[in-house]
Amino acid sequence: MTKGLRLGNDSQTLVLGIETTCDETAAAVVARDSDGKGKILSNVVRSQTDEHAIYGGVVPEIAARAHVDMLDHLIDAAMREAGIDYAALGGVAAAAGPGLIGGVIVGLTTAKAIALVHGTPLIAVNHLEAHALTPRLTDAIDFPYCLFLASGGHTQIVAVAGVGDYIRLGTTVDDAMGEAFDKVAKMLGLPYPGGPQVEQAARNGDASRFAFPRPMQGRSDANFSLSGLKTAVRNEIGRLESISAQDTADLCASFQAAVLESTADRLRVGLELFKQRFGAPTALVAAGGVAANQAIRGALDDVAGKAGTRLIMPPPALCTDNGAMIAWAGAERLALGMTDGMDAAPRARWLLDANAQVPGKFANTRAGF
Numbered sequence: 001m002t003k004g005l006r007l008g009n010d011s012q013t014l015v016l017g018i019e020t021t022c023d024e025t026a027a028a029v030v031a032r033d034s035d036g037k038g039k040i041l042s043n044v045v046r047s048q049t050d051e052h053a054i055y056g057g058v059v060p061e062i063a064a065r066a067h068v069d070m071l072d073h074l075i076d077a078a079m080r081e082a083g084i085d086y087a088a089l090g091g092v093a094a095a096a097g098p099g100l101i102g103g104v105i106v107g108l109t110t111a112k113a114i115a116l117v118h119g120t121p122l123i124a125v126n127h128l129e130a131h132a133l134t135p136r137l138t139d140a141i142d143f144p145y146c147l148f149l150a151s152g153g154h155t156q157i158v159a160v161a162g163v164g165d166y167i168r169l170g171t172t173v174d175d176a177m178g179e180a181f182d183k184v185a186k187m188l189g190l191p192y193p194g195g196p197q198v199e200q201a202a203r204n205g206d207a208s209r210f211a212f213p214r215p216m217q218g219r220s221d222a223n224f225s226l227s228g229l230k231t232a233v234r235n236e237i238g239r240l241e242s243i244s245a246q247d248t249a250d251l252c253a254s255f256q257a258a259v260l261e262s263t264a265d266r267l268r269v270g271l272e273l274f275k276q277r278f279g280a281p282t283a284l285v286a287a288g289g290v291a292a293n294q295a296i297r298g299a300l301d302d303v304a305g306k307a308g309t310r311l312i313m314p315p316p317a318l319c320t321d322n323g324a325m326i327a328w329a330g331a332e333r334l335a336l337g338m339t340d341g342m343d344a345a346p347r348a349r350w351l352l353d354a355n356a357q358v359p360g361k362f363a364n365t366r367a368g369f
């Protein structure tokens, strides 16, 4: 039995969620009805972007220290905003990986302390699972659905068949998609994080000026590759004597067009693989920071339509890293009795599907996230 609040006739379970795997410190409280409907009672996020910007990327040690400094205050704020005290919690969930290990330890240890002191069940959540289950919080969709997750650390196509039941249909064999956007931005002297900068510059650019490769296009698997494309951009920059604003815009537009076409092709194959194994998906769901890109949204809409399904995108604040997604994944697991002990380990790497379906040679790349 889980503790819970009784509101009207519906029994609700309240879960606190903690996220510290990368450069966002976040805490949130969600409520889950016994019929599976969810509600966000608070969702507090503090991004560390400014601390890392001068280094052009996330510095793990700085991230871990910032989590230590901020987390207690954020949890306090999330509890106050939700208007509850710890005794009302049915569970406390923390992202236990994959991610930067220092940050993961901070979040998981804090969750364990709360669980111990208040006698609350602990749920050690896989951060990727939390992204994967978010559309059930925002749109109450049923299983099975097809998830496209593209962020600074992950690029995956995943069949979401149930809570704890994920089959990875495709992954990047080298760089993550957001990472490629960030690296291209850096080459062009644009600030971190580069994705929004590249998207902005691309609006004024000629996408046909540079003929960049469309990686993996036409392959029968649903994997991605971004590093060759990034190298092609670097080579093109090397050929130009100086880079004008128009050159930057044209390079960004041409790079983004190549990413879009490659993504559309990879997702088309991914959705075909999905249908062969699970039948029609209830939706194509996009999550992760890259999904904030308007041009990519357009391309995904088109792919979903052609595959006879619909595109669902949680609002941007729930696509990027946040505490509500961790709390929600915790609530979904808790409802099925899937709780963890005090020996739950923080994990730098944690595959979403233990029996990865992609070829073994990719298992040790960062695709293993």
Ligand code: KG4
Residues within 6 Å of the ligand: 022, 150, 151, 152, 153, 154, 177, 178, 179, 181, 182, 193, 194, 195, 196, 199, 288, 289, 290, 291, 292, 293, 294, 319, 320, 321
């Ligand atoms: O999901 P997220 O906030 O954090 C994690 O990496 O987990 O994703 C951040 C990534 C960064 O690489 C950023 O450059 C990219 O998402 N990104 C974008 C856009 N907005 C953020 N990439 C392309 N276009 C965008 N508009």
Ligand code: ZN
Residues within 6 Å of the ligand: 127, 131, 151, 288, 320, 321
């Ligand atoms: Zn994430």
